[in-house]
Structures are given as C-alpha cells and as structure tokens.
Amino acid sequence: MQIKQHYFLPFAVVFSSMSLADEQCLVPVPSIDKQALAAKGEIVVKANSVSMIQDQLADFSGNVEIASQKAQIKAQNARIDKNTRKLTASGDIQFQDRQMQVQSEDLLLDLDSNKMEMNSTGYRMLQFQGRGAAQKIQLNQTQGIALQDVSFSTCPEDMEDWKIVASEIELKPNELWGTVKHARFYIKDVPVFYLPYFSFPVTTQRQSGLLLPKINSSDTFGLSYQQPIYWNIAPNYDATITPRVMTDRGFQLKNEFRYLTEQHTGAVHLEFMAKDTDTPDNDSRYFYRLTHQGEITENWFINAEWNQLSDDNYIVDLGSDFYNRADTHLFKTVSLAYDSHNLDINASFRDFEVIGDHPSTYRALPEIKLDYDIWQGEYLNLDVHSELALFDNREGGLPKAARLHIAPKLSLPWYTPWAEFLAETSILHTSYRQKNTEDTNLDKNVSRTLGQVRLYGTMAFERDTQWFGKNLTQTLEPKAQYLYTSYKNQDNIGLYDTTRLLNDFDGLFRGQEFTGLDRISDKNQITLGVTTRLIDDAGREHLKFSLGQIFYLSDNRVLESERQNSNRSALATELDWNITSRWTASLDAQVSSQNERVERSSVSLEYRFDNNNLIQVGHRYVRDLSGVEISQAGVTASWSIAENWQWVGRYYRDLDLNRSTESYTGFQYDSCCWSLQIVWERHLTNRFDALGNQSLDEYDSGIGLKFAFKGMGQGSSQRSLLNDGLYGYQQPYVIGH
Structure with a gap:
C-alpha cells in the first residue's frame, strides 16, 4: 500500500573532505533507486499493511519503505501521528542517502521542525572510506548533523587497526569545518592520544591547517622534522609554511606562496636559516625560487624562472625539492613571447647561478629570436630565422659579444602516407661585435656567411x-x-x-x-x-x-x-x-x-611480474667524459614480499673505481586504512670545499619515515614508494614510443 504526505525529510551533511579510499577496500553498498524517491516536498510510504485510526494515526508494518526526494528509510514498523506531527519507526531500521548509510534501533522525525533522531546506530560513509558507531545521531535541516558518543575509522569492520572515539561530532550546513569534542585516538584497543577539541574540513575546498609531517635522518643534518602548515588565503592564493628542525644544524623555515589569476599563475619559494650550527661561523643560509607563466594578450606571453642560493653546498647539506646533488647550474630566465600564424618572437634574459668550481657561464642579456614565414605554398616555403644576443660574463676580463644571426631558408617538402622528401637551401649569416679581445686571437668585428643545402x-x-x-x-x-x-x-x-x-x-x-x-x-x-x-x-x-x-x-x-x-x-x-x-x-x-x-652505451633489461613486482638491471658507459671513463652498473627492483608489504631497492656501482655510487632500499606497509614507509639510502655527497672542488669520496646516509592514516587527509598506494623514492626508475620500453 502507498500513501503520499507532503512533508519534508532532512538528510545528512556531506563528509566530503576525507580522501578517497582504494576501491578494493570499500564494501559495495546498493545505490538509491532514484525511481523509488518521492517528488520534492513529499514523503512516500510503502508497507505490507497499514492501519488508519480516525485519520489521525497511520500504522505501517511489514517491509516499510519511507522515501523523500533524496533518501530512503526501511523499517519493520512505522507510525505517522498527525496530532503530534511526528513520524516514528522501529525494527531493523536502515537509513540511506547519497552520502551515508545508517543502521538504527529506532527513529523519530519531527515533521514541523524537520529534526530526525536515531539511537544505537552504526554508520558508513558512501563517497569516501569511513565508518563507525554512534549512540545517537541527530539530523536537522538548519542545524546539520550531530553524532554523540561516536567512533570513526577508515578501517574495515573486521580489521579496525585504528579509530577515533569522541563524545560529539558536529557538522553544520554551509560550514567549512566540523568539530570534534573530547577525542581519543586508539591504535587497536589502546588509547594513545587525547584532544579536548579539534576541527576538520568537511568540504573538498582547500582549508587552512596542518599537513602531514615529514621525518627523516641523515649524516649531514641529523634528525629532521618538518611540519607543513597550509594557509588558504583566498580561492586563488595560498601558502604553505614549513618549520623544520634539524638536530645537527638548527632551525630552518620554508615557505611556498602560490597565486592564480585569470591569465597568470606562479609561485614564490623561500627557504631561510638564520644560523647553521654546523658551519664554523654559524652562517645564515637561504634559497629562493620564483616562477611565473602568463598570457598578456591573445598573442603575447610571459614566462619567468629565477633561482638563487646562498652557497654551493646548500643543496648537498639541506636538500631541495627542485634540484639534486648533480646539478651545476641554477636557471635565471625571463622571457616575453609573441605567437601568431606566421610570426614567432621570443625575447629572453638568460642567466645562471653556477654551483661549485665550474667555468663561468655566459649570460644572454637579452636574447631575441624571430621566426617569420614569408610565404607558405603547397610545395614551396620561404621563411627567415634570426637571432640577436648580447653575451656577458661575471668575470670582467673575459670576452663579451653582441651577435646577430639571420638565416633565410627555402624549402621544398613532399609528403605521402608512405614517403617523405625535403629539400632545403639556407644562407647562414652571423655578425659579431666582440669586446675584451686583448691577449686573445679573437677579432673585434667578425662577419661569417655560410651556405647550406640539405636533402x-x-x-x-x-x-x-x-x-x-x-x-x-x-x-x-x-x-x-x-x-x-x-x-x-x-x-x-x-x-x-x-x-x-x-x-x-x-x-x-x-x-x-x-x-x-x-x-x-x-x-x-x-x-x-x-x-x-x-x-x-x-x-x-x-x-x-x-x-x-x-x-x-x-x-x-x-x-x-x-x-x-x-x-x-x-x-x-x-x-x-x-x-x-x-x-x-x-x-x-x-x-x-x-x-x-x-664509445657510449646504455642498456637495461626488465622483468615485470605485474604492476607492483619488477626487477630492472642496467649498465651505462661513456669512454671519455671530460677525460674520465664512466662505467656503472645497477639494479632497481620492486616486489610484494607479503600481503600489504612492498619492498623497493636501487643499487648502482662504479665498476672502474670498484665502489657503490648509490644505494636505496625501502619497505612499505599499505592497508585499507593506514600506510607506513621506511626508507634507507646512501650516496656520494658531492660536497664542495672552500675552493669549489667537489669531493668524490664522502658518503651520506639517512633514514626516512612516513606514516599516514587513510581518510585523514592522505591516501597511499603500493607504487608510490617506487615512483617517489626511485626517482631514476624508467621503463626500458614504452609501447608506441
């Protein structure tokens, strides 16, 4: 039997802030049958039988289904009282909307105030991994949802490795934060942490707050603890402030500011140490990086990247998210570009920050390139490439130059699905105006014109x-x-x-x-x-x-x-x-x-059992690299050693010097609701001495630890340890490349 009443039924607020769980960890839940839902403002009741008492009471029994526009309630018995304006239900109650599913012993709905209350409940979130129990759940259209004497975990019911138990959780409509009162954190059944009050985001919008910390150790800086603090300044501005404490070096502050406008985007990164206790004079140290990309008009674009550090050993000692120990130059580039159908212009200022004892690099201040397609026909093209560059060097005694290059090119292309032919003829004209040419074989004014033919x-x-x-x-x-x-x-x-x-x-x-x-x-x-x-x-x-x-x-x-x-x-x-x-x-x-x-070779062989299990061996060889012969062999592996356990490793050895150049190994435990990573690595420091010469004999080793509760802001996967830790890993063969 079916009865329609024009009442509104309130439903739960979205817990959409938590991270999505691995699909294999979620227990399938039947979705709501949209055809069974009621029209807006109505409640539809279905039951095996119904009893009406003087048109004031309606008792429903046997497979009772109550549906509103957005949710369903199933029970064995239900009653609607028109005098008190209340709906009650009992017997194996199941409540479900698009966000959560609740099992309860009883249910009470006030049709006037749109308040609903359920007791002795078990609940599960449907759009992310999360479940628990609550002594009482109260839902209100205007006040939101309140869970009392509640527990929460992202673990499956049969393997609850961790959970949060609280006296109350409140989630209010249109609020960005939910609140938790008197929270106790449990690992298995052992309480390990207590907070009288804390808040957490309840939407997918970015929210200010603490991010997961990073803990690692190294011979270079000792034990390091980084605590990122995220600040959501505005929808198009944010910042991440990361205090870092190192037992062997002191305190470092790292900042990242990002911005986004309709036509521009960029970031400012700044790292600063007021005093490094591991240096003889307690020196201050810093690194900054500026990046920007933007569209000025439909055809004009601007790009910039500017990096600077305080000393040669900054990256070696403190690490970097942007550079590694092998880098010798930091880019400093600002460019302005024009792009159209037949004309491309790029004007850039190119400079470099040289790391260590390397020859000083020339900077182009500026360098202007112009490509102009004079004429494009079906079989004949004529275009001109030109460049103007001014080269300078920080070492004042070295030669400097202004260079102008013009290269008109006539080409005859011919293409078919089975063949390609191209004939080109070019004139390459370059003029130089050189300074500081004394005591050199260079001329102040040089003009060079060459002809080129290509078939x-x-x-x-x-x-x-x-x-x-x-x-x-x-x-x-x-x-x-x-x-x-x-x-x-x-x-x-x-x-x-x-x-x-x-x-x-x-x-x-x-x-x-x-x-x-x-x-x-x-x-x-x-x-x-x-x-x-x-x-x-x-x-x-x-x-x-x-x-x-x-x-x-x-x-x-x-x-x-x-x-x-x-x-x-x-x-x-x-x-x-x-x-x-x-x-x-x-x-x-x-x-x-x-x-x-x-003269040069690179060879690799890989065996891949599946996506998580692989082993790759490789060898790289260069007969003469700046007068040095390079011969290195290595192995990279990733393997599932047990259920939920993954191991990865990387080892490279210099065959000429008979020593290791890099060692890395890591273990990861990855369950449905938490993950743990432990890594150890050892590598050459490549540290510079006071003269800028790089050490090739000193090693640095360290241990890193990463722990995450899934559903509390971060997920994980078994492949992340391979992709993040073994940054040198590449497949030796890519389909279709």
Missing part, C-alpha cells in the same frame, strides 16, 4: 610476418640525408653558448654538431639509417630497431669538431624490445668506426 628522404615498407607464433606487421623504414655546409675559419670567434652535441640515432640527422651558433662545422656528408618495427593488429609496438651512420665526403676543417681523421661517424644503434608481456629490453649505443670500440 632528406625516408620511405616506409610493410609486410606480414610471424614472430614467436604471433601474426605481426614488420616495417622497413630506410632514410637518407645529404648535407652540405660551406667552410669559413671561425677561430676568431669566442665560444659563448656553444658546446658539442652527442650523436645518438636521431642526432645523426640533426645536421648540427654544436649547440648555439658560435661554431657551425663545414659539412659534406651523407647520413644513412634504417628502422624496423614489429607491430600487432592493435597497433602495439613489440620491437623497434634503428641503425645509422654518417659518411664524410670531405675532411672537416673546424677544429672544435669531434670528427677528426675519420671518414665515418660512430655507428649509432637503438633497440626497444617488448620480448614478452613480462620481459622488456632497451639498448642505446655508439660504436667507433675507427677502432670498433663502444
């Missing part, structure tokens, strides 16, 4: 084949390039932004041996290469193998060129092989054409 073509052939019993498509993609660049002596030009580039397979067809424009090598060469792929019907790439080499038709006369006394470049090869669904391999190598020795 490039590639084709793609396919055939059906089988590979270990699989039907695949094999491609054969030969490519060839002829490149000619005229010669002019460039010994009278300084090196301002020029370094030699490494030639991997893609670099063979780059046509450049140097970054920058200070050296443009003369070329008369042919580059040949071939790539073959194995692709399945779904488009997944099972294997990619490339091989290429440059053949020199004449000797090079630019002295800085790497090519000397040889008519061929090193043979470059690359291999990405998805051997099976679990085994993948990668190889990148350059082999000298003169002595057939490997």
